[in-house]
Amino acid sequence: xxxxxxxxxxxxxxxxxxxxxxxxxxxxxxxxxxxxxxxxxxxxxxxxxxxxxxxxxxxxxxxxxxxxxxxxxxxxxxxxxxxxxxxxxxxxxxxxxxxxxxxxxxxxxxxxxxxxxxxxxxxxxxxxxxxxxxxxxxxxxxxxxxxxxxxxxxxxxxxxxxxxxxxxxxxxxxxxxxxxxxxxxxxxxxxxxxxxxxxxxxxxxxxxxxxxxxxxxxxxxxxxxxxxxxxxxxxxxxxxxxxxxxxxxxxxxxxxxxxxxxxxxxxxxxxxxxxxxxxxxxxxxxxxxxxxxxxxxxxxxxxxxxxxxxxxxxxxxxxxxxxxxxxxxxxxxxxxxxxxxxxxxxxxxxxxxxxxxxxxxxxxxxxxxxxxxxxxxxxxxxxxxxxxxxxxxxxxxxxxxxxxxxxxxxxxxxxxxxxxxxxxxxxxxxxxxxxxxxxxxxxxxxxxxxxxxxxxxxxxxxxxxxxxxxxxxxxxxxxxxxxxxxxxxxxxxxxxxxxxxxxxxxxxxxxxxxxxxxxxxxxxxxxxxxxxxxx
Amino acid sequence: xxxxxxxxxxxxxxxxxxxxxxxxxxxxxxxxxxxxxxxxxxxxxxxxxxxxxxxxxxxxxxxxxxxxxxxxxxxxxxxxxxxxxxxxxxxxxxxxxxxxxxxxxxxxxxxxxxxxxxxxxxxxxxxxxxxxxxxxxxxxxxxxxxxxxxxxxxxxxxxxxxxxxxxxxxxxxxxxxxxxxxxxxxxxxxxxxxxxxxxxxxxxxxxxxxxxxxxxxxxxxxxxxxxxxxxxxxxxxxxxxxxxxxxxxxxxxxxxxxxxxxxxxxxxxxxxxxxxxxxxxxxxxxxxxxxxxxxxxxxxxxxxxxxxxxxxxxxxx
Numbered sequence: 001x002x003x004x005x006x007x008x009x010x011x012x013x014x015x016x017x018x019x020x021x022x023x024x025x026x027x028x029x030x031x032x033x034x035x036x037x038x039x040x041x042x043x044x045x046x047x048x049x050x051x052x053x054x055x056x057x058x059x060x061x062x063x064x065x066x067x068x069x070x071x072x073x074x075x076x077x078x079x080x081x082x083x084x085x086x087x088x089x090x091x092x093x094x095x096x097x098x099x100x101x102x103x104x105x106x107x108x109x110x111x112x113x114x115x116x117x118x119x120x121x122x123x124x125x126x127x128x129x130x131x132x133x134x135x136x137x138x139x140x141x142x143x144x145x146x147x148x149x150x151x152x153x154x155x156x157x158x159x160x161x162x163x164x165x166x167x168x169x170x171x172x173x174x175x176x177x178x179x180x181x182x183x184x185x186x187x188x189x190x191x192x193x194x195x196x197x198x199x200x201x202x203x204x205x206x207x208x209x210x211x212x213x214x215x216x217x218x219x220x221x222x223x224x225x226x227x228x229x230x231x232x233x234x235x236x237x238x239x240x241x242x243x244x245x246x247x248x249x250x251x252x253x254x255x256x257x258x259x260x261x262x263x264x265x266x267x268x269x270x271x272x273x274x275x276x277x278x279x280x281x282x283x284x285x286x287x288x289x290x291x292x293x294x295x296x297x298x299x300x301x302x303x304x305x306x307x308x309x310x311x312x313x314x315x316x317x318x319x320x321x322x323x324x325x326x327x328x329x330x331x332x333x334x335x336x337x338x339x340x341x342x343x344x345x346x347x348x349x350x351x352x353x354x355x356x357x358x359x360x361x362x363x364x365x366x367x368x369x370x371x372x373x374x375x376x377x378x379x380x381x382x383x384x385x386x387x388x389x390x391x392x393x394x395x396x397x398x399x400x401x402x403x404x405x406x407x408x409x410x411x412x413x414x415x416x417x418x419x420x421x422x423x424x425x426x427x428x429x430x431x432x433x434x435x436x437x438x439x440x441x442x443x444x445x446x447x448x449x450x451x452x453x454x455x456x457x458x459x460x461x462x463x464x465x466x467x468x469x470x471x472x473x474x475x476x477x478x479x480x481x482x483x484x485x486x487x488x489x490x491x492x493x494x495x496x497x498x499x500x501x502x503x504x505x506x507x508x509x510x511x512x513x514x515x516x517x518x519x520x521x522x523x524x525x526x527x528x529x530x531x532x533x534x535x
Numbered sequence: 536x537x538x539x540x541x542x543x544x545x546x547x548x549x550x551x552x553x554x555x556x557x558x559x560x561x562x563x564x565x566x567x568x569x570x571x572x573x574x575x576x577x578x579x580x581x582x583x584x585x586x587x588x589x590x591x592x593x594x595x596x597x598x599x600x601x602x603x604x605x606x607x608x609x610x611x612x613x614x615x616x617x618x619x620x621x622x623x624x625x626x627x628x629x630x631x632x633x634x635x636x637x638x639x640x641x642x643x644x645x646x647x648x649x650x651x652x653x654x655x656x657x658x659x660x661x662x663x664x665x666x667x668x669x670x671x672x673x674x675x676x677x678x679x680x681x682x683x684x685x686x687x688x689x690x691x692x693x694x695x696x697x698x699x700x701x702x703x704x705x706x707x708x709x710x711x712x713x714x715x716x717x718x719x720x721x722x723x724x725x726x727x728x729x730x731x732x733x734x735x736x737x738x739x740x741x742x743x744x745x746x747x748x749x750x751x752x753x754x755x756x757x758x759x760x761x762x763x764x765x766x767x768x769x770x771x772x773x774x775x776x777x778x779x780x781x782x783x784x785x786x787x788x789x790x791x792x793x794x795x796x797x798x799x800x801x802x803x804x805x806x807x808x809x810x811x812x813x814x815x816x817x818x819x820x821x822x823x824x825x826x827x828x829x830x831x832x833x834x835x836x837x838x839x840x841x842x843x844x845x846x847x848x849x850x851x852x
Contacts, residue, residue: 357633359632370609378738422556
């Protein structure tokens, strides 16, 4: 989809007008976008509606950091995606981030395990051969924190286990080392003892005195070795503690960063609220709304939130907890509050009926369309090129449907709807941008009489088929009587309204030739009807 | 200007694309919390400024939205709060209605929109986080679009591209979909709070308006969707519905929980060009007629339906 991006950014930027023009010329309002856009861009679908930006590495990395957080890892995937979408990441960036996230932890675990093993080995070898290997240990210990800290957040929960394992291993190693040392010291002692026993006859006191110092020396050496081992263990544990502290620091830094961001957002929303504060204090806020700050003014779900999470009644809208810190809640009507309270208590409001609204005949045939679909005003400009666009007039008489051919005119052949009251325009309108519209506005709108007089019954409609108008008029005897009373007024305004109508139809249909023909028809039929009402 | 009093709280009003004087109103009892619903088909009597009821259909649960068919002049789609989508034939009496009841959504159906170009299909959006595509003749949905993380409050078709639609959700994103593609083709994180409505510009098929709980309406160009091309502020509370004018490129109407219906011109610095405060409760539904330029209708929780011509006072007699 969006990966086919290279030509589209430039082409879409410059070409939408031509694109629209092309598509408009193509269609009579049906199935427009396939061929022209395929010619424009490599994608057949409307590529304007597709993300065509390349992936942003920075965003992906931020997303990876977010997704690696242990708390985030515990949340459902849909909420993680939703959060990233709200931050403005595209689908591709989010997918890439999800792809990257599971990888680091397993490899980090492996490295840290290796480090632990290495540490144990090095410590044991250190104890066995005292001096030179002491340098080795700080290195692995130093390396371990750096290896572990990048994945500090993920390793936090497991670190304690490893810590324990390490400590145990070290202690065992040092114990083994001291045991080996003791053995080493024991064997010379034994030897010397045997020597002493053998040479006892010859030089008892001398040998004894020599053996004792050597025993003592060796005991002292063993003690020293044990102490060294103990100190090594202490050092190792110390360094582990340090690394743990470092990791804690990193973690707290991360949390701080998040907090800072949160604070910024809160302050921003506060400032926005402050800015809009004065306009909100319309005096309508009630206590209820200020308390129910959790109430969101969202669609219909919000009324049911009301600060509570769930209802027990199945038939009542159950709500989800609204987001915190939302814009001020609109004051709800008092009866609404009453009903909410009733529902929360578990009572059903009294006026509900049991209604069966299932289809009485699920296989009821769809009706045949009585009218052909009309062209939309925004399609009118394009419909000019489309041949045979027949716009049929509408009849809203009860139960009577006529198909009246009309050349782009949109009016009712009802008896008094040439200017139905709803088509009257008020000069007070300050329309903007009157000149740019395709389906043109009434350019002579302001010709309306400036005085807003009491409602005047409109003129008899200019009809194309007077017979149809006749037939419709029969069931409504009240029509003509109204007209006759205010006939004079009506005749005065008739010219103006006729002009309006004609110009209206010119703009609507976009063709002057058509209107001219109809105009004459209208006039003649009007004269006919006026004569009728006279009589 | 005519007023019609509905027995239940109003939720949506839609003009018929076939008959200038016809409109339908969706209502729900007890503010839509719990109760029945009713669909009214009203007619603007050409004689006096009055609204008369042609027919009404009762439903077991509240009706949240309506969509007139673009292919059949008498068919009406209703989005019902019990998760069902009902199709009514307004030419038949209530005893023969509804002619279809499609129950696939698992939660309240919040909006319905009929395809104005292809005229053979419609989409419904629901609180179960999905949008479903249907045709009138099929008993089951054609496709289900499931990506949003929260309720989808609105889904509207692109007025030029017959396969593209946009959805607005409580997860604070707008999503643009193409029915020929597997998933959404574009995600616009439009607001910091829930987005309650969206609508396409009829004259520039790349512009979308989004209305949100944050009281603002933002106009987005999909070709450069990181920054809105306009932010319309002026409503005092959440904006519930937004509708681009079918006749003017820059004009749009909106209704809000601040009980007003506002008209905006998003290309102008001072965008608010009209404000109507005729409602005495949340204004929840607004529509601009496709057949009659400047004709507006609105309904609200005050159980009133107003139809008036732009520039006039809706409450004028």
